[in-house]
Amino acid sequence: MKPGMEPVIDHYTRTGLMERIRAALRGRGYDPDNPSIEMLSELDHLHGGGFATTEAQVELAEIPRGCHVLDAGCGIGGPSRYLAGMHGCTVDGIDLTPQYIDVAAQLNEMTGLGGKIALAVGSVTDLPYEDEHFDVVLCQNVSMNVADKDRMCKEAFRVLKPGGIYTLSHLAEGPNGSPIYPLPWALTAEVSFLGVPQDLLETLSGAGFSGIEDRAGRARSKPGGGPQPGTIGAAPAMGDDMPARTANAAQSVAEGRLVSMMVVARRPGC
Ligand SMILES: C[S@@+](CC[C@H](N)C(=O)[O-])C[C@H]1O[C@@H](n2cnc3c(N)ncnc32)[C@H](O)[C@@H]1O
Structure with a gap:
């Protein structure tokens, strides 16, 4: 474990996570012993806009049906289950937070997707x-x-086949001052590494990617947006203060303190 990563794991780890998820499902009138991918999608896409943003990113990045995807930083596995269960993909998911991988594995089994999604910490x-x-x-x-985004982009490049697609949603620093903390991914700036939009685009280029494009402007749902109305949202997995943290992210985007990015890049080749 590299220095600096423990606070990130601490940020995401919660007491009784599986029971929190079960209670949220029960509260919504769903059977917690038999959840579908659709029911779980109300709470397991851990980014602004939730499931709608995953759908938008899969569409914008033109992720082919049935391909082999690495869900890099997969959380509790919502996007992986969408890709495996609804988009015909074979998926590997990796995440830094052991508890999230443990819960992702349980939810994959409960939804019958254990054989289509391999997980690693x-x-x-x-x-x-x-x-x-x-x-x-x-x-x-x-x-x-x-x-270390340089290392992150170089690793993505290495594991992609020639012609493969790398797609990231990211919140970068905007021109109008610091974002408002606490945010969904960080309570303070200690575990928040944003950079300006150009930094990420240049890092991708430096790692060897081509065709680098920020397509956030075309997305109907964005990673810094609010939750989908009427859904459970990310609070069970990310904390009861998530509504306030999500509102801070949305306000920071609206005030130009954060820039919502949805980047697509290709490893050159056939
Ligand atoms: C906001 S959540 C998003 C999870 C998932 N991508 C999703 O959209 O549902 C951020 C995730 O990144 C993971 N993470 C943070 N740093 C990481 C790293 N260096 N390597 C792998 N995962 C990391 C966290 O453990 C957490 O699960």
């Missing part, structure tokens, strides 16, 4: 996969916790 900066292994690397709202 680890860092996006040190991926335990062979070279040229994946068609797509999807990384949603993870890079704000990653200090």
Whole structure:
């Protein structure tokens, strides 16, 4: 474990996480012993806009049906389950937070997807996969916790097949001052590594990617937006203060303190 990563794990780890999820499902009138991907999608897409943003990113990045995806920083596995269960993909998910991987594994089994999603605890900066292994690397709202983005982008490049797609949603610093903390990914600036938008684009280019494009302007749901109305939201997995933290993110975007990015890049090749 690299220095600086423990506070990130602490930020995401919660007491009784599986019971919090079960209670939220029960409260919504769902059977917590038999949840579907759709029921879980109300609470397991841990980024602004929730499931709608995952759908938007899959569409904007033109992730082919049935391909092999690495969900880099997979959280409790909502986007992985969407890709495996509704988009026909084979998925590997990796995350730094052991508790999230444990819960993701349980939810995969409960939804019958255990055989289509392989999970690992680890860092996006040190991926335990062979070279040229994946068609797509999807990384949603993870890079704000990653200090070494150069290493993260080089690792994504290494594990992608030639012609493979790397797509990231990221919140970068805006021109109008510091964002308002606490935010969904960080209570203070200690575990928040944003950079300006150009930094991420240049880091991708430096890692060898081409066709680098920020397509956030075309997305109908964005990673810094508010939760989908009427859904459970990310509070069970990320903390009871999530409504306030999400509101801070949305206000920071509206005031130009944060810039919502949805980047698509390709590893050159056939
Ligand atoms: C805001 S959550 C997003 C989870 C998931 N991508 C989603 O959208 O549902 C951020 C996730 O990034 C993970 N994370 C942070 N730094 C990481 C790193 N260096 N390597 C792998 N995962 C990391 C956290 O453990 C957490 O699960």
